[in-house]
Amino acid sequence: MIKTIFTSLFVFVCLSVIGQNTYRFSQFNFAKSFYNPATVAVDANFSVDLLYRNQWNGVEGSPQTIAFNTAYEIIPSMAVGFNFYNDRIGLHQTNSFSGMYAYRINFDKRKYLSFGAGIGVDNISWNLNEAFTTQANDPAFSAGYSKFMFNSSVGIYYRSPRFYVGASIPQMFQTSLVGPDKGFRPARFHYMLLSGYYFEIGREFVLHPSIQVRMTMNAPIQGDLLIRGITKNLGISAGYRSENSLIVGLDYMYAERCRIGYSFNYDVGSLARVKGASHEIYLGFGLPYYFNGNQVDRRRYVSKPGGFKRNYKRGAKKKRLPRP
Numbered sequence: 001m002i003k004t005i006f007t008s009l010f011v012f013v014c015l016s017v018i019g020q021n022t023y024r025f026s027q028f029n030f031a032k033s034f035y036n037p038a039t040v041a042v043d044a045n046f047s048v049d050l051l052y053r054n055q056w057n058g059v060e061g062s063p064q065t066i067a068f069n070t071a072y073e074i075i076p077s078m079a080v081g082f083n084f085y086n087d088r089i090g091l092h093q094t095n096s097f098s099g100m101y102a103y104r105i106n107f108d109k110r111k112y113l114s115f116g117a118g119i120g121v122d123n124i125s126w127n128l129n130e131a132f133t134t135q136a137n138d139p140a141f142s143a144g145y146s147k148f149m150f151n152s153s154v155g156i157y158y159r160s161p162r163f164y165v166g167a168s169i170p171q172m173f174q175t176s177l178v179g180p181d182k183g184f185r186p187a188r189f190h191y192m193l194l195s196g197y198y199f200e201i202g203r204e205f206v207l208h209p210s211i212q213v214r215m216t217m218n219a220p221i222q223g224d225l226l227i228r229g230i231t232k233n234l235g236i237s238a239g240y241r242s243e244n245s246l247i248v249g250l251d252y253m254y255a256e257r258c259r260i261g262y263s264f265n266y267d268v269g270s271l272a273r274v275k276g277a278s279h280e281i282y283l284g285f286g287l288p289y290y291f292n293g294n295q296v297d298r299r300r301y302v303s304k305p306g307g308f309k310r311n312y313k314r315g316a317k318k319k320r321l322p323r324p
Helices: 002-013
Strands: 046-054 064-075 078-089 092-108 111-126 145-159 163-169 191-197 206-215 222-231 234-241 245-254 258-267 277-286
Touching: 092 145, 222 245, 234 258, 245 277
Parallel strands: none
Antiparallel strands: 046 064, 046 277, 064 078, 078 092, 092 111, 111 145, 145 163, 163 191, 191 206, 206 222, 222 234, 234 245, 245 258, 258 277
């Protein structure tokens, strides 16, 4: 089984890679399906995630991203989801809408291999009429440009009680408005890897290291390394981004259904004073969340009296009593 899993991942990743820019979040573990459609509904039967990132705070025209995700597990072997994000950098803006589907091969009650695909549209626009120019009424900046383009994504993901690993292509179509490189270009695919492990240290503390890697041909490999400590429902994170950026974050889960998080990035490279700091806010709802800080080795479902059922197959029908 393990050989099959890693063979699939190896074939998926070991292709020539080059790609386009994609948004990145420091709290990537809370919204995996923003990058990988195979991870739809891995954290809850029904979930909603909202992320806002303000990058290079204080810099005019700095990148700002708002992302929304919702997912639903239809049955243990099938899930669907929807993604939306708005990404703005200066005068450039992208609005993306996509639907996702994931099919899972369940090896046992707590291990599965998932294959996912997404399909949607991107709206790319340049708001040139908002630019400040040295020449008044410059005709080159008199109007903006906007265009809708088809896009899709694919991914693979393996989940066990304590370990997970996945690979994906978040965008299969280039979103350039002009030029010969727009459209479907396999040689320009952008690959992302995600992996993590849960270490139980004592009864009330879990150490969760994770890594996200982004690869493109003719460009340095980029990655985020994050170490999260979890005690009860409180998580404290610290990490490093390969662009010489430090990551610090906090997250809290309330009543097994609501999770809030904050992440702070501080650049330590030569451009630290110019780029400034980045802030990221996360809000999520899971009905209910399958895992919490003290129970990471199995799924948990809320029962009607308010307790937790630990059965993977939650759809068992109750036995009918004979009528008197």
